[in-house]
Amino acid sequence: MAQAVEVRGFTFGYTDTGAVLTDITLSIEHGEKVALIGPNGAGKSTLLLAMSVFIQGSGTILIDGIEATRKNAKEVRSVIGSVLQNPDEQLFMPTLFEDVAFGPMNMGLSRQEVVARSMRAIATVGLAGMEDRPPHHLSAGQKRAAAVATILSMSPKIITMDEPDTSLDPRSRNNLIALLASLEQTFIIATCSMEFAAALCSRAILIDGGRVIADGPAALVMSDAELMRAHGLETPAAFRDRSPNH
Numbered sequence: 653m654a655q656a657v658e659v660r661g662f663t664f665g666y667t668d669t670g671a672v673l674t675d676i677t678l679s680i681e682h683g684e685k686v687a688l689i690g691p692n693g694a695g696k697s698t699l700l701l702a703m704s705v706f707i708q709g710s711g712t713i714l715i716d717g718i719e720a721t722r723k724n725a726k727e728v729r730s731v732i733g734s735v736l737q738n739p740d741e742q743l744f745m746p747t748l749f750e751d752v753a754f755g756p757m758n759m760g761l762s763r764q765e766v767v768a769r770s771m772r773a774i775a776t777v778g779l780a781g782m783e784d785r786p787p788h789h790l791s792a793g794q795k796r797a798a799a800v801a802t803i804l805s806m807s808p809k810i811i812t813m814d815e816p817d818t819s820l821d822p823r824s825r826n827n828l829i830a831l832l833a834s835l836e837q838t839f840i841i842a843t844c845s846m847e848f849a850a851a852l853c854s855r856a857i858l859i860d861g862g863r864v865i866a867d868g869p870a871a872l873v874m875s876d877a878e879l880m881r882a883h884g885l886e887t888p889a890a891f892r893d894r895s896p897n898h
Contacts, residue, residue: 654717655679655681655682656682656715656716657678657679657680657703657715657810658678658679658680658713658714659677659699659703659712659713660711661676662675662710662712663676664707664710673695673702674861674862675863676699676711676863676864680840682810683838684854684855685839685852686840686855687841687842687843687849687853687855687857688700688840688843689846689849689856689873689874689885690844690858691860691885692844695863696814696842699859700812700814703720704729704734705720705724705725705729708720716731716809716810718731730759730806731809732809733808733811734811734812734813735800735813736814737814737816738818739796739799740788742802743788743798743799743802745787747783748782748783748785748798748801749770749771749774752774752798752802752805753766753770753805754802755803755805755806756769756770759806769805769806770805772804773801773805776804776835777798791824792819792824793820793824793825796817797827800831804835808837810840811837812840813841813842815842815844816828816848817845825848829851829852832852833852839852839853841853846880846885847890850889850890850891851890853870855868855869856873856874858883865879871891874891875891877892
């Protein structure tokens, strides 16, 4: 069985700024919840874009065994779904139902299957009964859940998320963590929020300066206070008592 994600020697850069990612090599198994941690500008979001074939560099990225190339983009995106940092960029239809149904409709599914998938996804994220509500009338936490529903309705095996707890209050953040923890998909989450990463993810990959600095169990990586400080990050409260450097 193919890995959910396999990255081999991936390098990407812009002509005017040089390399953003350099020789990234990692693999992620199906069902893992992985945090990509690192300071702003480390290259986390760029790596997520490459996984979904929004950008291409040198090296190889395989998504469920499919090479992430422009030629294979449609097939890759049927396996991996992306939840954007700003849910307002993902919610653009008049009603929540229409937003969640947009993806399945463009997959060529029957009307019956579109409705079934959409209603199931809306219920899964806890928004049942809000199908006819305009997305801009939802709270920040509800918008985040709605953005997840727009991806769930397409039944991807893998979901990437970029800074998913931005602008959420503590209750909404906890609700989102509970939702994501309940889902079976592979999650790859780029975040600067160590508390969010610690609460949800069992593995952490620290990226800085476009390179993988550390990769291992979240408790081990994020409890290393010296490592975290060196890369501008804080040890989450849950792991502070485990740190040999604390």
